[in-house]
Amino acid sequence: MSRSANHLDRRGLAWGVVGVAVVIALTFIGSDRLVWFDAALVGYLFGVVFAVFGVAYRYAVWLRRPPTAMLNRRGWDAFRQRKARNVVALPSLVATHLLTQGFIRKRSRARWLAHQLVFWGCILAGLVTIPLTLGLLHFESVGQRADHYQVYISRVGTMKFDAESIVGWFMFHALDVAAVLVLAGVFIFLRRRLRDPGAMAVERSGDFLALAGLFAVSVSGLFLTVSSMWLEGRFYSALNTIHALTVILGLMYLPFGKLFHIFQRPGNLGVAYYKRANDQGAPAVCRRCGEPFASAQQIADLKEVLPQVGFDYSIEGGGNYQDTCPRCRRAHVTLAQSARVGGFG
């Protein structure tokens, strides 16, 4: 086995392969044994397969980091502790923590608006393109009427619509709507990144790459509509290739770049359950001031994780420095430093 193969995480590989198998099975079954699979979209399918493999692999590796593994375990423990109540609380948590993202609005309204525009634009685009790519979704004419269509999910016929109606317009322009939403968000983000000195100072290369990718996908997609509606299809083939390339590269970037936070963020729900469970448990009491300062469970979890990541905060003669509250830690450092310069003043 080569050296690089030795460095691959076997569990990550296994989860990646499982993810790919699920996508392929879904495509085969969902498209009615490939009857409704659009061969022109095979490049996009490759992109989806790669993205699923990469995301599953990285997610599995991420979950094995000691603090992540601990939080993952504790989050699920907390969820199961009061399952009925936690299931009831789930929609509200999803709405506030994942969909409406009020925590971003408190940082900055412009930032929140930009994130919401990009978020909903991407959700809309994903809801349309992924089922189309996998052959799960297709349209058929209703009888002999060329202006009426029916939406099919796999073999099952669902809603019918008039192509000339508002619904019809939205059906055929959903991706244009998504592109406009994403572009509006990208421009707000770009304005901030180019004009805010604070944002510029902590800039990471991935910040611009993600925005550039979203911009390229949206603009090249809009050009397809421009070509078909106003240019009588001129340059369509070249534009189509460019758009496909941007989308496929974007999908391949998902597991590696900044956009991986889309898959990490739901961990926030586990944290919410963990915190709620901890609030009801015993508090940790500071070994110096005797005041409660955190949950005993979280401190115990940290004391278990720290040696796994190479730290030993145990105290000779018994006890652990981690049982000190943050305020007393600062006092400890200050008193120790001042003692080494002959006291205060």
Add this chain to the structure above:
Amino acid sequence: MRSGQFGIDDNPVFVIDQSRCIGCEACVQACAECGTHRGQSLIHLERVDRATTTQTAPMVCMHCEDPTCAQVCPADAIKQTEEGIVQSALKPRCIGCSNCVLACPFGVPKYVADFDQMMKCDMCTDRTSEGLTPMCASVCPSEALWYGTIEEFRDTRRGSLFRDFLFGRQQVRTKVYTVIDDALAGPIDALAGATTTWLDDPFGLDMEAPS
């Protein structure tokens, strides 16, 4: 061309000498002006031992060489720059668990509930990257917070620059320096100062007289 006070070869260092703090809170106000976290003051300034002394002390991020906060972050949201600056949590990644707040040996990171994320001092990256002094050090009248070159420190200040700490059995080296008189006595043991108070030896006589 130098855009700030320090050029690329100057290699300035941040120094914190808590014993010189006079509690004026200028640093607290200045910190909130930092471009990377405008409106949020991330420096700590508090009375150390209210029962025995009126002394106050500031605490900034010490920027550990091997940061505990980053190692216990389940979201891998805390990154270190090539210059050794431990940055505030990446906003898209931080899931607000407070592991870093509770694990930092210096008690530095803050969990900001409104934003559901951790925030901490990043040594005014927006300023230091342009050769400027961090906000807090630029306004500190007693030079408890100080920013400059090591040569400048030696020329103008007394004491030795030091950056090794001991927390229980864990030794921690930081990018930020502190000041001590006895550099040969080994790392600053955070728990060593806990057994005595300022009033036990107000003039430092016991320290000077070997028992």
